[in-house]
Amino acid sequence: MIPKGLSLFLLLQYVVYAASADTYELGKxxxxxxxxxNCHGTNGEGSSYYPRLAHQKQDDLMQKLNNFKKGIAMTQKQEIMFTFVKSLNQKDFKNLSIYLSKLKKDTSKKYDIEEDLLGVDF
Ligand code: HEC
Structure with missing residues (x-):
């Protein structure tokens, strides 16, 4: 039989795991x-023009998103973000920042843009 203390410990581990797995998926x-x-990349990798979001610290991401929500930008280029945070709330920021800080590369190709959808026909 598993000692009481240990089973409680395992249960708590599971609850913590289940909760974080949930926020990760919600954020995704x-x-x-x-x-x-569309701008920050399928895996949050960014590009030469858009910043990488993957694996930034969760607190930093929260802070940046909250600043955008308050209409605070460090550069004019950042002001573009005001539009994209408008419909998001604190819970969304939390889920997004957890997802981005822990991001594991999605290799399923589920989110890849199919070439024919781009409408480019060479
Ligand atoms: C139209 C393109 C575009 C879209 C869509 C977009 N962003 Fe951004 N994002 C930007 C630009 C541009 C910046 C500022 C770049 C700079 O400071 O040089 C930025 C900055 C950020 C930053 C700050 C990063 C840093 O390190 O300074 C975060 C966090 C962020 N975006 C999150 C998001 C989230 C979450 C979404 C979706 C809700 C989103 N962005 C949608 C273009 C976009």
Whole structure:
């Protein structure tokens, strides 16, 4: 039989794991539903023009998103973000920042843009 203390410990571990797995998935859904991936990349990798979001510290991401929500930008280029945080709340920021800080590369190709959808026909 598993000692009481240990089973409680395992249960708590599971609860913590289940909760974080949940926020991760919720954050991921938000990231794609709100079109963040269009600029910041399918894996939050960014590009020469858009910043990488993957693996930034969760607190930093929260702070940046909150600043955008308050209309605070360090550069004019950042002001573009005011529009994209408008419909998001604190819970969304939390889910997004957890997802981005822990991001594991999605190799399923589920989110890749298919070439024929781009409408480019060479
Ligand atoms: C139209 C393109 C575009 C979309 C869509 C977009 N962003 Fe951004 N994002 C930017 C630009 C531009 C910046 C500022 C770049 C700079 O400071 O040089 C930025 C900055 C950020 C930053 C600050 C990063 C840093 O290190 O300074 C965060 C966090 C962020 N975006 C999150 C998001 C999230 C979450 C979404 C979806 C809800 C999103 N962005 C959608 C263009 C976009």
């Amino acid at each position: 859904n938000l990231y794609f539903e709100h079109g963040c991936s």
